[in-house]
Amino acid sequence: MKQPLVTVNKSVRKIDGLSMATGRAQYVDDVHVRGMLWAKLLASPHAHAKILDIDISQAQKIPGVVCILTHKDLPRVPHTTAGQGYPEPSPYDSYVLDKKVRFVGDRVAAVAAETRDAAERAVRAIKVTYEILTPVLDAEHAMDDDAPKIHDEEDSLRIADPEKNLAAEVGFSVGKNFFEDSDYIFDRTFVTQYAQHCPIEPHITMAWFDEQDRIVIRTSTQVPFHARRIVAQALRVPVKRVRVIKPRVGGGFGAKQEVLNEQIVAALALATHRPVKLEYTRAEETISARTRHPMIIHLRSGLKKDGTITDFDLDVISNTGAYGTHALTVGCNTGSKVLPLYRAKNVKFNMRAVYTNMPVGGAYRGYGATQGAFAMECLIDEMAERLAMDPLEFRKRNHIRLGESSPVFKALGEGREGVAQSIESCGLDQCIDLGAREIGWREKHGKPKGKGPIKRGVGVACLMQGSSIPGIDMGAATIKMNEDGSFNLLMGATDLGTGSDTVLAQIAAEVLGIRESDIVVYSSDTDMTPFDVGAYASSTTFLSGMAVKKAAEQARDQILHVAGKMLETDPADAILQDGMVVMANGRRLSLKEVALHSLYILDQFQIMGSSSHITHTSPPPFAAHFCEVEVDEETGQVTVLSYVAAVDCGTAINPRLAEGQTEGAVLNGISYALVEEICFDPKGRPRNATWQYYKIFNTQDAPPIKTILVPTWEPTGPYGAKSVSEISINGPMPCIANAIYDAIGIRLREAPFTAEKVLKALKLRARGRRME
Amino acid sequence: MKLEMKLNGKDVSFEIAGPELLLDLLRDNGYFGAKRGCDNGDCGSCAVQVDGKSICSCIYFAGQAHGREVTTIEGLGTMEHPHALQETFVECGAVQCGFCIPGMLLSAKELLDECPNPKDADIREALDGNLCRCTGYTKQFEAVKVAAKRIIEGKSKGRKPARGGKSR
Numbered sequence: 057m058k059q060p061l062v063t064v065n066k067s068v069r070k071i072d073g074l075s076m077a078t079g080r081a082q083y084v085d086d087v088h089v090r091g092m093l094w095a096k097l098l099a100s101p102h103a104h105a106k107i108l109d110i111d112i113s114q115a116q117k118i119p120g121v122v123c124i125l126t127h128k129d130l131p132r133v134p135h136t137t138a139g140q141g142y143p144e145p146s147p148y149d150s151y152v153l154d155k156k157v158r159f160v161g162d163r164v165a166a167v168a169a170e171t172r173d174a175a176e177r178a179v180r181a182i183k184v185t186y187e188i189l190t191p192v193l194d195a196e197h198a199m200d201d202d203a204p205k206i207h208d209e210e211d212s213l214r215i216a217d218p219e220k221n222l223a224a225e226v227g228f229s230v231g232k233n234f235f236e237d238s239d240y241i242f243d244r245t246f247v248t249q250y251a252q253h254c255p256i257e258p259h260i261t262m263a264w265f266d267e268q269d270r271i272v273i274r275t276s277t278q279v280p281f282h283a284r285r286i287v288a289q290a291l292r293v294p295v296k297r298v299r300v301i302k303p304r305v306g307g308g309f310g311a312k313q314e315v316l317n318e319q320i321v322a323a324l325a326l327a328t329h330r331p332v333k334l335e336y337t338r339a340e341e342t343i344s345a346r347t348r349h350p351m352i353i354h355l356r357s358g359l360k361k362d363g364t365i366t367d368f369d370l371d372v373i374s375n376t377g378a379y380g381t382h383a384l385t386v387g388c389n390t391g392s393k394v395l396p397l398y399r400a401k402n403v404k405f406n407m408r409a410v411y412t413n414m415p416v417g418g419a420y421r422g423y424g425a426t427q428g429a430f431a432m433e434c435l436i437d438e439m440a441e442r443l444a445m446d447p448l449e450f451r452k453r454n455h456i457r458l459g460e461s462s463p464v465f466k467a468l469g470e471g472r473e474g475v476a477q478s479i480e481s482c483g484l485d486q487c488i489d490l491g492a493r494e495i496g497w498r499e500k501h502g503k504p505k506g507k508g509p510i511k512r513g514v515g516v517a518c519l520m521q522g523s524s525i526p527g528i529d530m531g532a533a534t535i536k537m538n539e540d541g542s543f544n545l546l547m548g549a550t551d552l553g554t555g556s557d558t559v560l561a562q563i564a565a566e567v568l569g570i571r572e573s574d575i576v577v578y579s580s581d582t583d584m585t586p587f588d589v590g591a592y593a594s595s596t597t598f599l600s601g602m603a604v605k606k607a608a609e610q611a612r613d614q615i616l617h618v619a620g621k622m623l624e625t626d627p628a629d630a631i632l633q634d635g636m637v638v639m640a641n642g643r644r645l646s647l648k649e650v651a652l653h654s655l656y657i658l659d660q661f662q663i664m665g666s667s668s669h670i671t672h673t674s675p676p677p678f679a680a681h682f683c684e685v686e687v688d689e690e691t692g693q694v695t696v697l698s699y700v701a702a703v704d705c706g707t708a709i710n711p712r713l714a715e716g717q718t719e720g721a722v723l724n725g726i727s728y729a730l731v732e733e734i735c736f737d738p739k740g741r742p743r744n745a746t747w748q749y750y751k752i753f754n755t756q757d758a759p760p761i762k763t764i765l766v767p768t769w770e771p772t773g774p775y776g777a778k779s780v781s782e783i784s785i786n787g788p789m790p791c792i793a794n795a796i797y798d799a800i801g802i803r804l805r806e807a808p809f810t811a812e813k814v815l816k817a818l819k820l821r822a823r824g825r826r827m828e
Numbered sequence: 829m830k831l832e833m834k835l836n837g838k839d840v841s842f843e844i845a846g847p848e849l850l851l852d853l854l855r856d857n858g859y860f861g862a863k864r865g866c867d868n869g870d871c872g873s874c875a876v877q878v879d880g881k882s883i884c885s886c887i888y889f890a891g892q893a894h895g896r897e898v899t900t901i902e903g904l905g906t907m908e909h910p911h912a913l914q915e916t917f918v919e920c921g922a923v924q925c926g927f928c929i930p931g932m933l934l935s936a937k938e939l940l941d942e943c944p945n946p947k948d949a950d951i952r953e954a955l956d957g958n959l960c961r962c963t964g965y966t967k968q969f970e971a972v973k974v975a976a977k978r979i980i981e982g983k984s985k986g987r988k989p990a991r992g993g994k995s996r
Contacts (some may be wrong), residue, residue, distance in 0.1 A: 067921065069919060070918060070921070070924075072926070073909060073917070073918035073923040073926070074907050074914065074915075076923050076925075076931075077910065077914040077915075077917050077918055077923055077926070077929055078901065078902070078904070078905060078907050078910060078914055079859075079860065079861020079862075079900065079901035079930050080861075080907060081903050081926055082860070083927065085860075085864070086860035088858070250967075253960060254959075254961050255925075255927075256863070256864070256865045256871055256873050256925070256927045256928045256960065256961055257865065257925070257927045258862065304925070304926065305925060305926030306863070306865075306926070307925040307961050307962055308924050309961065337867060338865070338866040338867060338868065338871075339869070390995075448879075486851075494956060547961075552925065553924045553925020553962055554924065554925075555924065649915070712920075712921035712967075715921065715967075716924055716962070716963055716964075716967055718964075719963060719964030719965075719966045720924065720961070720963045720964045721964075721968070722964065723963075724961060724964075745869065746866065746868055747866055747868065747870035747871060747959070748868060748870055752958075752959060752961065754959055755951070755952045755953075755956045755958075755965050755968075755969075756952050756953065756956045756957040758952075758964060758965045758966075761964050761966050763966075825864055827929045
């Protein structure tokens with residue numbers, strides 16, 4: 057019997073929202089632990105240097121200093137800080153502390169002291185003798201024969217070619233006779249910049265010992281289970297001696313899909329046998345945490361006069377910085393989440409991730425697709441223009457459709473070959489139509505507009521992402537029933553502010569015919585909850601949601617069995633509704649009665665379900681983004697006047713939270729497209745590490761953002777759902793670039809689109825015109 | 829030195845050495861609602877009210893609050909009796925990770941105290957010191973407007989703003 061949805065697809069309140077709004081929610085730092093030491097890391101002032109000597113004698117004399125660790129004090133275990141499943145597809149090129157530093161901000165030593173002040177003073181008092189090496193600060197020349205070798209250590213593992221500073225390389229080619237059938241060939245290069253996630257809560261980790269002398273790590277992470285495994289690996293302690301607890305997290309966006317500080321904090325705790333806390337400052341977060349990989353993207357395409365795209369050849373150089381964490385997989389996604397969107401018989405892809413002596417690339421919402429979509433969507437616009445075809449019409453004619461597949465799905469996965477799949481849900485045409493109507497496309501696009509130096513234009517970008525990593529990711533959940541008919545839902549899934557605790561409770565509530573407020577959620581504690589890979593790859597709703605659904609269905613079956621016996625009725629065709637079991641013959645029992653019976657009265661047992669889920673597909677959500685911009689030709693200033701994101705995420709389990717995911721991703725993307733960039737001096741030192749100088753958009757900068765959710769039904773997802781969290785960060789950069797072109801006729805291919813760059817491009821064009 | 833202030837309506841005193849920042853004093857005493865996001869006064873997640881004005885407590889000496897009235901998010905409302913703004917922020921989906929929310933709510937409260945029926949531009953200006961990376965601010969603008977309306981309606985009916993409520 058198919059019942060209408062009661063809790064799913066409803067904008068219920070976020071279950072932890074009020075606790076956050078009243079200051080009750082507990083983030084990592086919102087507990088007092090007696091005897092806590094403050095940790096501080098000494099950061100390298102040099103981009104590339106060998107550590108010849110570390111003298112800690114003066115630092116040790118500072119009152120309150122308890123412990124100072126250098127590379128001499130720790131086991132040397134090559135590992136990756138990438139919070140990925142085992143075996144990680146990232147090279148093992150990191151050490152908790154090393155005798156070499158590879159970027160400004162790399163860690164040299166760690167101090168634990170009674171006060172923050174003592175820890176900071178001690179760090180300043182450590183004397184390090186460096187042998188300064190020539191830094192590599194240009195990704196394009198990192199592979200040159202005479203470039204200094206960044207990873208010259210002998211014990212690193214799985215670096216593609218350390219001699220060439222090549223962290224990772226991947227490529228494929230399908231089809232033949234490239235560019236032979238095309239009437240037009242396009243050949244463009246796009247460049248993206250260093251940017252940081254800027255979670256408002258910086259990285260923070262605490263560690264202490266429990267009464268069994270086990271290490272308890274309370275940390276702001278997206279990957280508690282990977283953190284447990286990697287801490288155990290890096291410090292050579294058994295996994296069973298480590299417990300990782302993820303409390304409320306103040307945003308991650310991928311920065312916290314990194315086992316960044318858990319190792320060093322646990323090492324300090326082990327060395328002192330005291331509780332230890334390390335909290336990054338904002339400058340440390342910007343420089344020493346992780347960033348979005350800057351890329352140089354060379355995209356060539358072939359086009360026939362009839363509007364058929366014949367070829368794509370995508371070549372990517374990704375700057376992974378000093379370490380290769382996520383280098384391979386982010387680079388894979390630059391192809392795998394971008395190329396399948398449009399049909400072409402010949403597709404070629406090559407990605408090289410190179411080391412430089414610069415901040416470390418990592419996972420960042422969009423995960424490489426952001427950079428790839430910039431190139432693809434700008435080029436698609438140019439192709440449509442060559443044919444004098446409406447960019448919307450051109451996209452509609454060429455985008456992948458329901459029931460279709462792409463050879464790219466099989467050719468390219470995350471760090472290995474992908475999985476063949478065909479599209480089982482696609483609302484892209486409707487996204488294009490609804491978004492176009494909302495922005496006023498027909499009236500505005502290609503029409504001259506604007507008065508004096510202020511010009512207006514509209515732009516579009518179409519997008520796809522994935523939902524989970526097929527064949528790799530796994531999520532698990534346990535649900536158990538209590539006397540009052542409420543349930544505890546225990547799961548590894550990691551809510552970092554996204555609302556996944558709420559969404560997953562809605563799924564369980566839907567199965568059990570109760571309200572989400574009757575589900576007590578406890579997530580992400582490696583001692584208490586089942587495993588989950590964590591919050592990344594747009595997986596939680598789609599993957600962990602299915603695990604929750606299956607676990608709840610087991611509990612439902614047990615409830616029906618008990619109720620059947622209690623009522624001496626065949627429970628076939630019975631339903632759960634409003635906290636009651638309703639038999640086909642109309643007889644009813646409350647869940648409370650069933651719970652009490654099963655716990656206390658007869659054939660007692662705990663009604664509970666436990667299930668895991670893996671996926672063999674990664675159904676893409678789709679989106680069409682539109683914006684209207686204003687460009688001041690006298691100053692070069694670009695202002696986004698309005699932004700529309702039409703998104704097909706299957707069934708939105710919680711529409712309001714899905715809108716929130718979209719709006720947040722869009723504004724982050726706009727800020728990235730227009731202003732965000734970490735700038736460096738000639739020695740590789742970041743010049744704008746704090747928010748005073750690294751601008752992120754505030755309420756005055758934000759344009760009105762309109763989200764349109766286009767419902768489709770994804771058969772492989774829970775209640776038809778697929779992902780929503782990442783896709784929309786990929787839109788603004790190409791969408792704004794295309795709108796700038798519509799406004800002033802200049803195509804910008806180097807981000808961010810600052811006033812300075814726009815003005816320079818305008819002046820170049822004016823000079824060119826004068827020369828003619 | 830002895831620091832005396834009115835904290836969330838109660839007279840309190842603390843023994844301080846001198847250079848303590850208000851944020852540290854509050855957090856050390858269990859007022860965890862004020863968050864540390866940047867230590868530079870850039871992000872506003874540490875915002876609290878001093879004499880009704882939002883300030884960044886990470887760049888404000890505790891001693892400066894001597895003899896003044898300090899309100900933290902804990903003083904705005906509770907889970908049992910939330911302020912209208914706290915309710916509408918949750919209802920409208922304005923809360924995601926929640927880290928910036930206490931500071932933003934106090935800025936919004938200051939706005940509604942001074943300007944009970946704010947326009948969009950007023951809201952944008954009042955909240956521009958509170959950075960949020962999750963939401964895109966859209967839902968927060970809506971939440972402030974809904975709360976303003978609710979407070980005005982509550983006052984015209986001669987009662988306090990709606991409290992508690994169902995979960996949806």
